[in-house]
Amino acid sequence: xxxxxxxxTPLRRFTGDHGEVxxxxxxxxxxxxxxxxxxxxxxxHLYGDDGALRTFVNIFxxxxxxxxxxxxxxxxxxxxxxxxxxxxxxxAGGAPGASALQTARxxxxxxxxxxxxxxxxxxxxxxxxxxxxxxxxxxxxxxLTIGAGGLGSxxxxxxxxxxxxxxxxxxxxxxxxxxxHRQVLFGRSSVGRPKIQAATERLRDLNPHxxxxxxxxxxxxxxxxxxxxxxxxVVDGTDNFPTRYxxxxxxxxxxxxxxYGSIFRFEGQVSIxxxxxxxxxxxxxxxxxxxxxxxxxxxxxVLGVLxxxxxxxxxNEVIKxxxxxxxxxxxxLVLFDALKMKFRELKLRKDxxxxxxxxxxxxxxxxxxxxxxxxxxxxxTVEEAFEISAPQLKAWRDEGRPLTVLDVRNPPExxxxxxxxxxxxxxHELQDRLGELDPASTIVSLxxxxxxxxxxTSFLRQMGxxxxxxxxxxxxxxxxxxxxxxxxx
Amino acid sequence: xxxLEITPSDRQAAEEHAAASYPEECCGFLIGRFNVATExxxxxxxxPVSNERQESRHNRYLISPETVxxxxxxxxxxxxxxxxxxxxxxxxxxxxxxxxxxxAWPGLSYVIVSVEGGKVADTRSWRLSDDRERFExxxxxxxxxxxxxxxxxxxxxxxxxxxx
Numbered sequence: 001x002x003x004x005x006x007x008x009t010p011l012r013r014f015t016g017d018h019g020e021v022x023x024x025x026x027x028x029x030x031x032x033x034x035x036x037x038x039x040x041x042x043x044x045h046l047y048g049d050d051g052a053l054r055t056f057v058n059i060f061x062x063x064x065x066x067x068x069x070x071x072x073x074x075x076x077x078x079x080x081x082x083x084x085x086x087x088x089x090x091x092a093g094g095a096p097g098a099s100a101l102q103t104a105r106x107x108x109x110x111x112x113x114x115x116x117x118x119x120x121x122x123x124x125x126x127x128x129x130x131x132x133x134x135x136x137x138x139x140x141x142x143x144l145t146i147g148a149g150g151l152g153s154x155x156x157x158x159x160x161x162x163x164x165x166x167x168x169x170x171x172x173x174x175x176x177x178x179x180x181h182r183q184v185l186f187g188r189s190s191v192g193r194p195k196i197q198a199a200t201e202r203l204r205d206l207n208p209h210x211x212x213x214x215x216x217x218x219x220x221x222x223x224x225x226x227x228x229x230x231x232x233x234v235v236d237g238t239d240n241f242p243t244r245y246x247x248x249x250x251x252x253x254x255x256x257x258x259x260y261g262s263i264f265r266f267e268g269q270v271s272i273x274x275x276x277x278x279x280x281x282x283x284x285x286x287x288x289x290x291x292x293x294x295x296x297x298x299x300x301x302v303l304g305v306l307x308x309x310x311x312x313x314x315x316n317e318v319i320k321x322x323x324x325x326x327x328x329x330x331x332x333l334v335l336f337d338a339l340k341m342k343f344r345e346l347k348l349r350k351d352x353x354x355x356x357x358x359x360x361x362x363x364x365x366x367x368x369x370x371x372x373x374x375x376x377x378x379x380x381t382v383e384e385a386f387e388i389s390a391p392q393l394k395a396w397r398d399e400g401r402p403l404t405v406l407d408v409r410n411p412p413e414x415x416x417x418x419x420x421x422x423x424x425x426x427x428h429e430l431q432d433r434l435g436e437l438d439p440a441s442t443i444v445s446l447x448x449x450x451x452x453x454x455x456x457t458s459f460l461r462q463m464g465x466x467x468x469x470x471x472x473x474x475x476x477x478x479x480x481x482x483x484x485x486x487x488x489x
Numbered sequence: 490x491x492x493l494e495i496t497p498s499d500r501q502a503a504e505e506h507a508a509a510s511y512p513e514e515c516c517g518f519l520i521g522r523f524n525v526a527t528e529x530x531x532x533x534x535x536x537p538v539s540n541e542r543q544e545s546r547h548n549r550y551l552i553s554p555e556t557v558x559x560x561x562x563x564x565x566x567x568x569x570x571x572x573x574x575x576x577x578x579x580x581x582x583x584x585x586x587x588x589x590x591x592x593a594w595p596g597l598s599y600v601i602v603s604v605e606g607g608k609v610a611d612t613r614s615w616r617l618s619d620d621r622e623r624f625e626x627x628x629x630x631x632x633x634x635x636x637x638x639x640x641x642x643x644x645x646x647x648x649x650x651x652x653x
Contacts, residue, residue: 010596
């Protein structure tokens, strides 16, 4: 069959300036083969080293893309016309993906992989979206995770396993038994040890090819900028508002992406806050909630698997940013509901008046975030005179003093264990149920560790219950010092 | 030495397209004439098109073959050719990537507009070597705007050499 091939203008130099070439063949593939036999210089521009048609080169048989026919096996008839049409593709950065990071390095500046690393990452390397270039980007990347807890566990494990070359972790806490239902970085042997030590050992064991950098410090306004400066991406795995605003503001000031996640009970949120590219956390939440309104995990509880899900989503976004594949979660907030098993997505807008990330910021340095969040370090405690220790309460009860023991915890906590004869009014119901209490009696409030009951005691005193007292250390102290048959949790 | 000649208004059109598309990549066609003897590519008009990538639009662009066919037709109707393409690199230098090299042909101008934080930082033009080994930069020089000087649209007189 004699077929006409139309040559695109830029390639006519390789066909002796002919815009059309007559070739022979029974199929598209054969006709194209004949074309490159006649004009060998075309070969490398149409076919890759593997002998396959380059992905951006399309062949049209008359008016149809042969991909929608039988590709190169499509039969041709005499008089048919084949056209070579490029699809135009390209983009920043090296194949297969360009890092979205501003510190994106050129491909030849990236660190090489060792034979052991090729083995470790083989399942990444065989995917064209990651490939050797993507894996080398991961190796070059420096990621700092804030917190080695519920979110920090999957983050640390997956980012280390994926080969993030420098993985920093900030934490100053100690592993507690109550961490183990969700903080899968740790085992029973870690209980009582500093988290940062146990985490570092675990991650080094998981992947000896990376550098794990422990930062055993309490993150605050005095050290955040210096700490973040050396990293490409900061991942927020914190559980409190002052640190969340601190992480956000420091990232905006340094122009770094903040991969955010938060969890509460059965729900979680994920986004990437990156002031240089989109909204920041303050564009979404300009003001923190009043202290005490949103309970912490210690107070409100959390489904153990939830941080595993949310932290893994954060790790996914971190890896995408580094490798440069997919759509990063910038300007979008994903909400996850574990009970309904539903993901929702909200579009976020940059606030043109944002105090930190807008074009005219009113705040250009870090501030006191405890104060910003309305947290007075002394506000949560009541005066010592209004506190009572667990053994003292035991003595009072033994003496038969008339007193009301007010338990301000939530009903599931009450189910775990309680003081005999105590009254249950959860803290958030207290305001509405004051009528159930006698203002003249001595009221000893208790909770899990003494924080919520301190708020209850302050509130009761304001409301005229002049004999309200707080049980220091909560029911935990009672269990340790008085009655071990009441379970600790 | 290869040279790309473009009017300030056409260059501005491409750069404004790049800035407006930030943080995603934009793309479009350069339509004009290529003079083999002088190695001069004269851009007569730019044709912005939409980025047909569904994902990774911050660092990838795609123009489908159907759109290429349409642009070719439009160029032919003007007695011109598609002489190259432009695209943007958000927060990335105006240098071709490995990915760009894998997806290019020689004989065309590849203009890259670097956009940093939404503002145009740099515009450069590149041509793929015949052995596909590397991109070589070509000079961009300013053509006289036909709107300002309708009589001499393509004459490279009084040109101002761009620092590239």
